[in-house]
Amino acid sequence: MSENxxxxxxxxxxxxxxxxxxxxxxxxxxxDYCNEKAISPTLVLKRIETxxxxxxxxxxxxxxxxxxxxxxxxxxxxxxxxQMVDIAISFLEENPNYKNVIxxxxxxxxxxxSIAKVLKDKKEINLCGIDIDKQALSIAKENAVLHKINxxxxxxxxxxxxxxxxxxxxLIIANLPYIPKKIYKKLDRSxxxxxxxxxxxxxxxxxxxxxxxxxxxxxxCKKDISLDITLLIEIEPSTLEDLRMVLGNYExxxxxxxxxxxxxxxxxxx
Ligand SMILES: C[S@@+](CC[C@H](N)C(=O)[O-])C[C@H]1O[C@@H](n2cnc3c(N)ncnc32)[C@H](O)[C@@H]1O
Numbered sequence: 001m002s003e004n005x006x007x008x009x010x011x012x013x014x015x016x017x018x019x020x021x022x023x024x025x026x027x028x029x030x031x032d033y034c035n036e037k038a039i040s041p042t043l044v045l046k047r048i049e050t051x052x053x054x055x056x057x058x059x060x061x062x063x064x065x066x067x068x069x070x071x072x073x074x075x076x077x078x079x080x081x082x083q084m085v086d087i088a089i090s091f092l093e094e095n096p097n098y099k100n101v102i103x104x105x106x107x108x109x110x111x112x113x114s115i116a117k118v119l120k121d122k123k124e125i126n127l128c129g130i131d132i133d134k135q136a137l138s139i140a141k142e143n144a145v146l147h148k149i150n151x152x153x154x155x156x157x158x159x160x161x162x163x164x165x166x167x168x169x170x171l172i173i174a175n176l177p178y179i180p181k182k183i184y185k186k187l188d189r190s191x192x193x194x195x196x197x198x199x200x201x202x203x204x205x206x207x208x209x210x211x212x213x214x215x216x217x218x219x220x221c222k223k224d225i226s227l228d229i230t231l232l233i234e235i236e237p238s239t240l241e242d243l244r245m246v247l248g249n250y251e252x253x254x255x256x257x258x259x260x261x262x263x264x265x266x267x268x269x270x
Pocket of ligand 1: 078
């Protein structure tokens with residue numbers, strides 16, 4: 001057996017023992033990465049064995065068919081979140097009076113940058129990404145440069161919407177920390193030990209940040225009753241009933257993810 005093949009089997013065995021699913025793709029990626037960096041796969045496998053996600057080791061991930069750089073302060077984008085991009089684009093097509101998009105809790109910038117790439121010829125649409133974490137924002141800015149849309153998206157550091165003034169016709173997209181405390185404690189060790197708590201934990205009920213965000217929008221709408229604002233959020237499905245209490249009589253649309261879970265909520269807040 002060639003050395004190359006032996007090495008590949010060793011990588012595949014460790015990935016299998018650590019609970020990876022897409023083993024043939026990732027083992028090939030690890031082998032290519034080690035060849036390119038001229039390092040021994042043993043170094044990478046030692047880190048994999050501790051539960052460190054491969055995407056953090058290589059410093060990038062894929063989202064909506066694009067490559068996104070990551071650092072330890074950014075969440076690894078989840079495949080289900082890609083649907084938010086599709087929902088947002090359909091919404092903007094159906095509501096041409098909406099000329100502003102704000103992505104609150106932008107992290108790596110994966111959502112707003114993917115939208116910007118699809119809408120690159122629509123000069124009239126303003127796009128903005130906000131995050132409270134300086135280091136996450138710096139990666140989002142790097143990703144915007146990587147995808148050549150840095151002129152199209154503005155990035156702001158701030159607590160939810162505090163750093164910005166809402167304009168009429170704004171779609172706010174938010175994939176904020178939404179895991180309730182009880183569920184958070186039971187997440188995989190690779191998530192608990194390596195992914196930023198600040199990006200995941202949504203307080204006791206998982207709705208801490210969404211409640212605050214809705215209240216910020218409500219305040220702005222009270223100040224200016226002509227504002228037409230819609231919010232698109234990703235949630236932990238088990239928190240939907242509690243969220244309904246918060247939303248009261250607002251017009252809402254619940255959208256399921258590909259696994260048939262109530263994952264996205266579109267809320268007309270005007
Ligand atoms: C679940 S991650 C989502 C990251 C990215 N949008 C994605 O979908 O992969 C939540 C993000 O919200 C940010 N965040 C947490 N609290 C925030 C706050 N009060 N204001 C703004 N951003 C916040 C975190 O730093 C993190 O980047």
